[in-house]
Amino acid sequence: MTESTRRVPGDRPAAGAGRSWRFLALYTLANAGGVVAYLPLLTLLLPLKVSAIDGGSRVGLLAVAIFVGAIVASLANILFGILSDRSHARRGRRRRWIVGGLIATIASYGGVWLARDGVSLVVAIAGFQVALNMMLAPLVAVMADEVPDSQKGLVGGLLGVASPFGGMVGGLVTGAALLGEGGRLAVIAGVAAMLVTPILAFGRFGRGGEAPQVVAVARPRGHAVDLMFVGASRLSIQIAGNVLFAYLLFYFQGVDRSSDPLTVASHVGHLTGFAFLLSIPLTIVVGRTSDRTGVRKPYLVAAALMAAAGLSVMALATGWGSAVAGFALFASGSGLFLGLHSAYAMQILPSPRHRGRDLGLLNLTNTLPALLGPPIAWMLAGPDGFGTMLLVLAMLAMLGGLLVLPIRSAR
Numbered sequence: 001m002t003e004s005t006r007r008v009p010g011d012r013p014a015a016g017a018g019r020s021w022r023f024l025a026l027y028t029l030a031n032a033g034g035v036v037a038y039l040p041l042l043t044l045l046l047p048l049k050v051s052a053i054d055g056g057s058r059v060g061l062l063a064v065a066i067f068v069g070a071i072v073a074s075l076a077n078i079l080f081g082i083l084s085d086r087s088h089a090r091r092g093r094r095r096r097w098i099v100g101g102l103i104a105t106i107a108s109y110g111g112v113w114l115a116r117d118g119v120s121l122v123v124a125i126a127g128f129q130v131a132l133n134m135m136l137a138p139l140v141a142v143m144a145d146e147v148p149d150s151q152k153g154l155v156g157g158l159l160g161v162a163s164p165f166g167g168m169v170g171g172l173v174t175g176a177a178l179l180g181e182g183g184r185l186a187v188i189a190g191v192a193a194m195l196v197t198p199i200l201a202f203g204r205f206g207r208g209g210e211a212p213q214v215v216a217v218a219r220p221r222g223h224a225v226d227l228m229f230v231g232a233s234r235l236s237i238q239i240a241g242n243v244l245f246a247y248l249l250f251y252f253q254g255v256d257r258s259s260d261p262l263t264v265a266s267h268v269g270h271l272t273g274f275a276f277l278l279s280i281p282l283t284i285v286v287g288r289t290s291d292r293t294g295v296r297k298p299y300l301v302a303a304a305l306m307a308a309a310g311l312s313v314m315a316l317a318t319g320w321g322s323a324v325a326g327f328a329l330f331a332s333g334s335g336l337f338l339g340l341h342s343a344y345a346m347q348i349l350p351s352p353r354h355r356g357r358d359l360g361l362l363n364l365t366n367t368l369p370a371l372l373g374p375p376i377a378w379m380l381a382g383p384d385g386f387g388t389m390l391l392v393l394a395m396l397a398m399l400g401g402l403l404v405l406p407i408r409s410a411r
Contacts, residue, residue, distance in 0.1 A: 024151070026199040027142065028158045030098075033195025034136050035162035037105050038128075040170030040188050041112070042066075044269050046125070047249050049181070053118060061118050063378065066246055067371055069125040074367040076133035081356030084138035088145065088356070094138035095200060101135025102196050108132070109185040135196070141356040144346045150291055152343035157287030160280045160339045168277075171269025226407045227362070230345045234338070235365040236400035237304060240311060240393040241334050242369035243377050248272070248327075251314075251386050255323045275328045279335030287339060296344045297404050303340065304401025306333025308394040315390035330397075337400070344404075 050062045080101070084094040108131040111124035147155050169191055173184040244251075252271075253264050290296040310330025317323035345362060380389035 023146070023203060024155060024158060026203045027146075027155070028161060030139060030196045030199040030203075031159050032162040032165050033192045034132075034139055035166040036169050036188060036195060037135070037192040038132055039166035040173060040269070041109075041128070041185070042069075043245050043248065043272070044170045044265050045112075045173075045181070045184060045188075048265060049112070049115070049121065053116070053121060061121075062246065064118070065122050065125045068122050069129045070367045070369075070371050072126045073129040073133050074364055076130045077137045077367070078361060078364075080134045080137040081141060081359055083356075084141060085356040087138075088141070094141060094145075094356070097138040098135050098196070099200055101131060101133070101138070102193060102200075104131030105135055106189045106193060109189050113182050113185050137356060137359070139196075141359050143342070144359065147346075152346055153287035153289075153291040153296065153340065154284065155287075156339040156341075156343040157280070157284035159342065160276070160283040160335050168270065168272075168274075170272065171266055173269075226348050227345070229403055229407050230341070230348065231362055231365050233300070233304075233400045233403035234341050234345070234362070235368060236396045236403060237307065237334060237337055237341075238365050239369040239372055239376070240307065240397045240400070243389065243393055244311070244330070245272075247377055247386065247389075252323065254386070255317065255320055271324060271327065272331075275324075275331035276335050278328060279332040279339075282332060283336045283339040286336060287343065290340060290343070296340050297407065300337055300340055300344065300404045301401040303333045303337035304397055306330075307337060308397040308401075309333070311390050311394035311397060315387045315394065334397070348407075 046065065047058070047062060050065065051058045053061065080097055084097045087097065088094050105128070108124070108128040111127050112121070115121035115124045143152070143155060169188065173179060173187050179187065249265055249268050252268050286299050290299055307330050310326045310328070310333055313326030313329060314323055315326075317326055346359075376392065377389060380386075380392055
């Protein structure tokens with residue numbers, strides 16, 4: 001019997017069982033902490049740092065920093081996924097990797113702050129990605145370990161809180177001129193720690209008293225093929241989102257040429273938070289509905305089409321209002337897609353023994369876009385704006401929805 005069809009105890013909670021709202025709330029907070037740890041830095045503070053170091057070559061330096069960081073993040077996520085799998089197999093927990101990653105992430109902000117040239121900044125971002133993924137790889141795997149399929153859609157919706165919160169934190173710290181660069185990084189580190197620590201202190205993992213009774217469940221061999229389609233669909237959406245967010249500040253600076261860069265950065269931070277905030281109720285409702293009906297595929301297709309429409313509006317925008325409306329539509333569609341997609345993908349993981357590893361491989365759909373995105377932006381972003389680039393991203397988002405249609409092992 002192959003590993004893909006072997007019955008493994010602990011694969012899935014028994015029917016009707018589920019995690020308490022207390023655990024789900026703690027996990028939602030921890031996930032928000034993980035997003036706060038990287039979103040404000042990579043979308044707002046890093047572009048500002050790049051502009052301060054070398055304003056004349058800011059696009060190129062930002063592309064290099066993102067490119068190197070993505071390679072390091074890809075390898076680190078897989079590595080720490082494998083290591084946390086081994087800890088989970090022995091003790092039923094991944095907690096120590098999350099703790100170590102949180103401490104290392106906080107320390108890595110110091111390297112970013114101390115960077116004074118392009119080389120040291122790229123090295124600092126690489127170190128940050130190692131530390132961050134030491135925390136994120138086991139944290140993501142906790143959802144596959146602990147949350148039954150009947151609650152995954154709901155949890156996917158709840159996790160939508162993370163991006164708007166991270167965006168709002170970024171907007172607040174960027175707009176606080178008195179903090180300075182070091183103060184902004186310290187605030188981000190503090191908020192991330194406050195959000196991740198509660199689940200480490202109070203969450204009951206694995207063999208803890210709250211864990212639901214489990215039964216053995218077989219995973220068909222076809223799940224591995226379907227996981228490839230799942231990964232390809234997410235990759236398409238993530239390329240669109242990654243390129244957009246990497247150059248979002250520059251896009252809005254082009255829309256609003258009358259304001260100084262720091263003011264625009266603060267506005268973009270608030271806009272990012274509020275736009276994704278709009279998607280939370282929709283994602284929770286649709287996620288819970290998909291839990292009850294057992295059908296997620298049509299919602300994923302519709303969400304991808306929403307994201308594509310939003311990018312198209314941004315490409316054709318002639319002012320701040322239409323640009324904001326397009327971004328809000330994209331944020332709602334992509335937020336819904338990614339929330340449901342997390343639940344969808346975890347339903348068809350081939351092997352419960354290697355969830356951390358497989359999720360690390362699936363995480364390539366989060367990091368590869370940072371490798372593919374800069375060349376796309378380099379080729380398509382012209383001196384007069386980002387219109388052509390955004391239309392190409394809209395087609396990629398639409399492709400992301402179409403790629404879920406061939407999947408057979410989950411509806």
